Amino acid sequence: xxxxVLARSRRVRRTPFTERVTAAGVKAYTVYNHxxxxxxxxxxxxxxxxxxxxxxxxxxxxxxQIELRGPDAERLLQMTSPRDITRMKTDQCYYVxxxxxxxxxxxxxxxxxxxxxxxxxxxxxxxxxxxxxGLAGGFGMDVLVFEPDISPLxxxxxxxxxxxxxxFGQAIxxxxxxxxxxxxxxxxxxxxxxxxxxxQLGFEIYVDGAQHGLALWDHIMEAGEDLDIRAGCPNGxxxxxxxxxxxxxxxTLENTPFEADLGKYxxxxxxxxxxxxxxxxxxxxxxRQLRPVEMSGDPLPACTETWxxxxxxxxxxxxxxxxxxxxxxxxxxxxxxxxxxWDPGTTLVVQTPVGPRDVLVRAKYWI
Amino acid sequence: xxxxVLARSRRVRRTPFTERVTAAGVKAYTVYNHxxxxxxxxxxxxxxxxxxxxxxxxxxxxxxQIELRGPDAERLLQMTSPRDITRMKTDQCYYVxxxxxxxxxxxxxxxxxxxxxxxxxxxxxxxxxxxxxGLAGGFGMDVLVFEPDISPLxxxxxxxxxxxxxxFGQAIxxxxxxxxxxxxxxxxxxxxxxxxxxxQLGFEIYVDGAQHGLALWDHIMEAGEDLDIRAGCPNGxxxxxxxxxxxxxxxTLENTPFEADLGKYxxxxxxxxxxxxxxxxxxxxxxRQLRPVEMSGDPLPACTETWxxxxxxxxxxxxxxxxxxxxxxxxxxxxxxxxxxWDPGTTLVVQTPVGPRDVLVRAKYWI
Numbered sequence: 001x002x003x004x005v006l007a008r009s010r011r012v013r014r015t016p017f018t019e020r021v022t023a024a025g026v027k028a029y030t031v032y033n034h035x036x037x038x039x040x041x042x043x044x045x046x047x048x049x050x051x052x053x054x055x056x057x058x059x060x061x062x063x064x065q066i067e068l069r070g071p072d073a074e075r076l077l078q079m080t081s082p083r084d085i086t087r088m089k090t091d092q093c094y095y096v097x098x099x100x101x102x103x104x105x106x107x108x109x110x111x112x113x114x115x116x117x118x119x120x121x122x123x124x125x126x127x128x129x130x131x132x133x134g135l136a137g138g139f140g141m142d143v144l145v146f147e148p149d150i151s152p153l154x155x156x157x158x159x160x161x162x163x164x165x166x167x168f169g170q171a172i173x174x175x176x177x178x179x180x181x182x183x184x185x186x187x188x189x190x191x192x193x194x195x196x197x198x199x200q201l202g203f204e205i206y207v208d209g210a211q212h213g214l215a216l217w218d219h220i221m222e223a224g225e226d227l228d229i230r231a232g233c234p235n236g237x238x239x240x241x242x243x244x245x246x247x248x249x250x251x252t253l254e255n256t257p258f259e260a261d262l263g264k265y266x267x268x269x270x271x272x273x274x275x276x277x278x279x280x281x282x283x284x285x286x287x288r289q290l291r292p293v294e295m296s297g298d299p300l301p302a303c304t305e306t307w308x309x310x311x312x313x314x315x316x317x318x319x320x321x322x323x324x325x326x327x328x329x330x331x332x333x334x335x336x337x338x339x340x341x342w343d344p345g346t347t348l349v350v351q352t353p354v355g356p357r358d359v360l361v362r363a364k365y366w367i
Numbered sequence: 368x369x370x371x372v373l374a375r376s377r378r379v380r381r382t383p384f385t386e387r388v389t390a391a392g393v394k395a396y397t398v399y400n401h402x403x404x405x406x407x408x409x410x411x412x413x414x415x416x417x418x419x420x421x422x423x424x425x426x427x428x429x430x431x432q433i434e435l436r437g438p439d440a441e442r443l444l445q446m447t448s449p450r451d452i453t454r455m456k457t458d459q460c461y462y463v464x465x466x467x468x469x470x471x472x473x474x475x476x477x478x479x480x481x482x483x484x485x486x487x488x489x490x491x492x493x494x495x496x497x498x499x500x501g502l503a504g505g506f507g508m509d510v511l512v513f514e515p516d517i518s519p520l521x522x523x524x525x526x527x528x529x530x531x532x533x534x535f536g537q538a539i540x541x542x543x544x545x546x547x548x549x550x551x552x553x554x555x556x557x558x559x560x561x562x563x564x565x566x567q568l569g570f571e572i573y574v575d576g577a578q579h580g581l582a583l584w585d586h587i588m589e590a591g592e593d594l595d596i597r598a599g600c601p602n603g604x605x606x607x608x609x610x611x612x613x614x615x616x617x618x619t620l621e622n623t624p625f626e627a628d629l630g631k632y633x634x635x636x637x638x639x640x641x642x643x644x645x646x647x648x649x650x651x652x653x654x655r656q657l658r659p660v661e662m663s664g665d666p667l668p669a670c671t672e673t674w675x676x677x678x679x680x681x682x683x684x685x686x687x688x689x690x691x692x693x694x695x696x697x698x699x700x701x702x703x704x705x706x707x708x709w710d711p712g713t714t715l716v717v718q719t720p721v722g723p724r725d726v727l728v729r730a731k732y733w734i
Contacts, residue, residue: 002394003372003373004372004373004393004394004395004396005370005371005372005373005394005395005396006370006371006372006373006395006396006397006398007395007396007397007406007407007669008669008671009397009603009613009615009616009669009670009671009688010615010616010670010671010672010673010687010688011397011492011613011614011615011616012397012398012671013672014671014672026371027369027371027372028371028372028373028374029371029372029373029374030373030374030376030378030379030398031373031379031397031398034492034493034615039374040374100500101500101504106497125378125401126401126494126497127493127494127497128497130473130493130494130495130497130498130501131497131498131500131501132501133467133468133498133501134497134498134499134500134501134502134503134504134505135501135502135504135505136501136505137467137468137501137502137505137642138501138502138503138504138505138506138507139505140505236376246376246378247378248376248377248378248379248401249376249377249378275504302374302375302376303376303377304375304376304377304379304381305377305380305381306377320377321376321377
């Protein structure tokens with residue numbers, strides 16, 4: 001069966017790197033923040049193996065930045081975050097659950113603090129900017145909320161460090177995890193962070209100005225040629241092996257950060273101004289929570305809708321992400337499991353499009 | 368060249384009708400409000416011809432509803448709308464530009480008034496719900512803001528009226544344009560409106576409860592068999608011929624309703640509470656505006672990014688949507704044209720991916 005192609009229009013935005021991604025033979029796209037996000041180059045399995053052994057350049061321009069700038073920037077951000085952001089340093093990145101007043105997750109961005117009154121919120125797939133525009137307007141806050149012309153480009157893989165040292169020097173290579181520094185390219189300062197949506201080593205460059213995109217892409221590709229650098233993308237196998245969550249797949253507005261197993265990023269005693277504080281205080285003991293799960297049998301198809309879990313016929317939750325891992329020779333997944341069934345070692349049954357499979361609740365992710 | 372397929376995951380949501388859309392042989396999808404929207408079945412041209420001659424069933428579940436319910440529902444809606452909605456009747460639908468405080472367009476939904484304190488905002492492709500959540504929170508308003516389980520299904524084409532009479536009776540057929548009534552299916556009340564994103568005749572059913580989707584789809588298809596009913600979708604040719612705007616393609620947050628040529632939906636004297644009123648008062652004379660345009664030469668490829676317009680080398684705007692119309696034997700488009708060049712009959716030059724073409728600014732759309 002031929003899979004439907006992605007119909008193209010201006011509304012599904014190209015990125016500054018799309019021309020090179022096309023030339024590299026992208027086979028599948030997804031759409032993320034109204035923008036193209038490459039999903040497959042050779043095959044998900046082959047891309048995964050290469051990511052773990054070499055180095056890849058990822059067009060993740062779809063990680064749009066929402067800039068909050070002004071005297072009330074920190075106040076606005078903290079209103080929506082149960083994580084205490086008041087101690088952030090100006091070279092730090094924080095992973096932050098963002099919630100509505102009920103504690104439902106709206107997004108799970110990386111926040112970059114650039115100055116005391118200036119943040120970039122590097123968003124997952126939802127238009128968080130409008131929430132900030134609404135709140136800032138309603139509370140009469142002194143803050144600018146806008147999407148700057150910033151397009152992240154990720155260098156990921158075990159050889160990322162060597163490559164980044166070659167390109168930008170030893171001091172940049174020595175950037176600590178979730179810290180950011182500044183590089184210069186074509187006369188333009190750009191933020192670079194040690195971060196990225198894989199468990200391999202890596203960096204993300206916040207390309208400042210779309211006009212620099214192709215030149216920087218080419219510059220990196222040339223410098224990495226002998227390292228077997230390839231165009232790549234967030235990998236659907238590796239990110240499940242690593243337990244990296246995907247907003248919209250693993251959790252939605254229906255879920256609290258506690259349900260998403262992000263309790264360590266919730267500091268309710270330290271965030272008196274978080275609008276969800278009261279709601280989250282009531283929901284600290286979740287009724288369900290994300291768990292790594294293994295499914296029996298042959299490789300399963302992609303998980304394009306939630307697959308229901310049961311235990312002896314009783315509802316036990318659902319699986320929201322699944323993939324076959326060649327390295328672990330197993331169907332792996334991330335499941336939202338009801339409290340009665342979430343202990344490691346519990347066995348459940350999942351209904352997949354190709355029939356029922358046995359499911360094992362695991363204690364840990366794979367890598 | 369093989370076009371990239373759409374990678375599938377739970378995040379790109381299926382609809383209650385996806386199973387039937389797949390069975391009908393959908394060839395291309397786009398993603399709209401994080402949901403699958405069919406884009407092509409046979410070919411854009413063949414789908415267009417069929418839409419104009421028979422009747423089609425469209426899975427437009429991606430037109431998500433944002434329900435505003437409570438004493439402050441109307442107040443919240445009016446804050447974001449330069450169109451006076453206070454005179455709406457409870458069986459009316461309004462096309463409403465929705466703007467931020469600067470007058471930039473956030474969305475261009477159809478608003479359905481269901482009761483004095485209850486509206487559905489049937490959204491174009493942006494997460495408008497978060498704007499309402501933010502404003503409602505910031506202004507401390509007494510209103511619920513949520514996405515109900517409503518999935519629009521459109522019946523479009525010249526034979527839509529005959530089919531709707533067969534299915535739901537003469538009274539429903541006689542629904543006036545942009546009015547809504549109620550039908551009953553499987554014991555469930557559902558809103559039906561005379562509306563839809565084509566210039567052919569048609570209705571939209573607001574399917575209430577995903578569990579009714581497949582049964583209603585089948586019921587309609589069976590009743591329309593002798594009318595040559597087919598699975599269809601919003602058509603990229605017909606909607607340009609008709610001048611039906613597409614948010615994200617034709618206008619964005621960068622544009623005011625005046626620039627989008629939606630001045631007739633702006634009533635600044637009647638909307639003292641609209642937050643954009645002051646900004647829009649300053650922008651009533653736009654510097655650029657949407658215009659229908661014709662491009663010379665052979666059929667052009669799809670417009671996947673803005674194509675720049677010039678007049679004797681000077682910037683004159685851009686084209687955001689384009690298609691080849693078999694019926695008008697011409698490349699047709701919708702352009703944002705600078706004021707100096709927007710008079711009908713003006714000739715410009717557009718830079719397309721296949722080279723420059725002559726452009727004629729038209730006075731009217733085609734149908």
